[in-house]
Amino acid sequence: MLASVGAEWMKLRKRPSTWVLGGVWLAMLVFFAYVLPYLTADSDTGPEAAGALASTLPAELVGNAVAGYALFGGALALILGALSAGSEYGWGTVKTALTQGPGRLNVLGGMLAALGLTLVGMVVLTFAVSAGASAIVASIESAPYDWPPVADIVTGMAGGWLVLAMFALGGVALGTATRGTSMAIGLGLVWVFVVEGLIRASASALEFLDTVQRALPGVNGGSLTAALGARTVEEGGAPGVSTLISGWQATLVVAVLAGGFALVAGWLQRARDVV
Numbered sequence: 001m002l003a004s005v006g007a008e009w010m011k012l013r014k015r016p017s018t019w020v021l022g023g024v025w026l027a028m029l030v031f032f033a034y035v036l037p038y039l040t041a042d043s044d045t046g047p048e049a050a051g052a053l054a055s056t057l058p059a060e061l062v063g064n065a066v067a068g069y070a071l072f073g074g075a076l077a078l079i080l081g082a083l084s085a086g087s088e089y090g091w092g093t094v095k096t097a098l099t100q101g102p103g104r105l106n107v108l109g110g111m112l113a114a115l116g117l118t119l120v121g122m123v124v125l126t127f128a129v130s131a132g133a134s135a136i137v138a139s140i141e142s143a144p145y146d147w148p149p150v151a152d153i154v155t156g157m158a159g160g161w162l163v164l165a166m167f168a169l170g171g172v173a174l175g176t177a178t179r180g181t182s183m184a185i186g187l188g189l190v191w192v193f194v195v196e197g198l199i200r201a202s203a204s205a206l207e208f209l210d211t212v213q214r215a216l217p218g219v220n221g222g223s224l225t226a227a228l229g230a231r232t233v234e235e236g237g238a239p240g241v242s243t244l245i246s247g248w249q250a251t252l253v254v255a256v257l258a259g260g261f262a263l264v265a266g267w268l269q270r271a272r273d274v275v
Contacts, residue, residue, distance in 0.1 A: 004110025008084075012118050017083050021076045022122055026129050028072060032238070033064040034133040055231065058134040059146045062156035063229035063237075065130040069160050070222035070230075071192065071240035073126075074167035077119065078188040081171025084115055085265065086181035108269045112172065112262060119164045123157050152229070159228045159251065163221040166254045167192075169261035170217060176265045192218060214245055217257055223250035 012018050034056050041053035055064070069077075088094045131147075138145055148156075174184035196218045203210040213219050222240040227247025231237030245253070 004106050005113045006110075008111045008114035009117060012084065012114050015083070018080065018118065021080050022125070025068075025073055025076050025122070026125065029065075029068060029126060029129060030133055033067065033130070034137065038137055051236070053137075053141065055236075056134060056137045057141075057143050057146070058131070058138055059148065060229070061127070061130055061134055062148050062152055063231060064134070065127045066156055066160040066163070066225045066228050067230035067238040067241055069163045070218060070225050071238065074163060074218065074221055074240075075189060075192045077122075077164040077167040078171035078174075078192065079185050080118070081115060081168035082175040082184035082188060083171075083181055084111055084168075084175070085172040086175030086178065086184050089175075089179040090181060104269050105266060108266055112169070112265075115168055115172070116165060119161055119168060123161045123164065126160070127153065127157060148229075156228045159224055162251070162254055162258065163224055166217055166221065166258040166261070169258050169265070173261040173264045173268075176268045215253065217254070219244055220250040220253040220257070223247065224254055227251075 037052040037056050041050070041056075054060070135145065137143070147153075171184065171188055174188050175181060178184045178187070196213075196216050199209055199213050199216065200219070203213045218240055219242065222242045223245035224247060226232055226241050226243050227250065230241045232241045232243055233239060
């Protein structure tokens with residue numbers, strides 16, 4: 001198992017797509033969470049400008065770091081998961097990997113462990129970049145460095161990692177099911193950006209859809225990030241963040257969905273031929 005983890009970790013580190021996805025995410029974080037609000041505050045006056053500036057200060061570190069995980073960060077994690085699982089089929093290396101000794105579930109377990117470690121690194125980088133951007137704004141504006149308590153930061157990291165893990169495991173399940181990357185990524189992005197949006201928009205008119213949306217990955221991910229401190233869409237925050245579901249319920253649903261995606265991937269990996 002450890003050998004599988006090491007091999008998968010090396011593959012993820014050496015894949016350009018891993019670094020590209022991480023770089024895109026960090027660039028989006030800095031621009032939308034810090035640069036854009038700061039420019040808005042700098043070019044305007046009044047309560048809205050003051051609120052935009054306040055959102056970039058150190059006190060909002062946790063909320064800013066996890067806000068994008070419900071939609072854009074989750075979509076990028078889904079792509080990473082689909083690439084991790086589906087690329088092996090496209091390259092024709094699945095049979096080679098499975099004939100080297102480890103069983104199918106060991107190979108999958110190693111990939112999931114390496115993926116989880118990669119997401120840990122991404123969460124740490126997200127918080128580090130957010131802290132740096134907040135400190136720069138506070139220094140420019142001579143504002144106090146009121147950092148959140150350490151417990152809140154640790155909780156935010158854990159909750160953010162769980163949301164990203166859910167989306168990444170969804171990508172792994174899709175990549176394993178479709179035995180490739182293109183269709184898996186396409187289906188995943190359509191679900192994240194189109195299907196869930198349509199269900200949310202129709203939930204107020206159809207009661208059963210309101211029940212359905214409470215089990216959706218994006219809705220629960222957004223509710224969990226809101227519980228961690230992210231501002232909702234109504235408050236001018238990131239898309240996908242809402243308070244539709246309580247934080248504890250969202251945490252449970254996200255964990256169940258993550259486990260379900262892993263089980264689906266494991267069942268497909270074990271039950272089907274690899275060609």
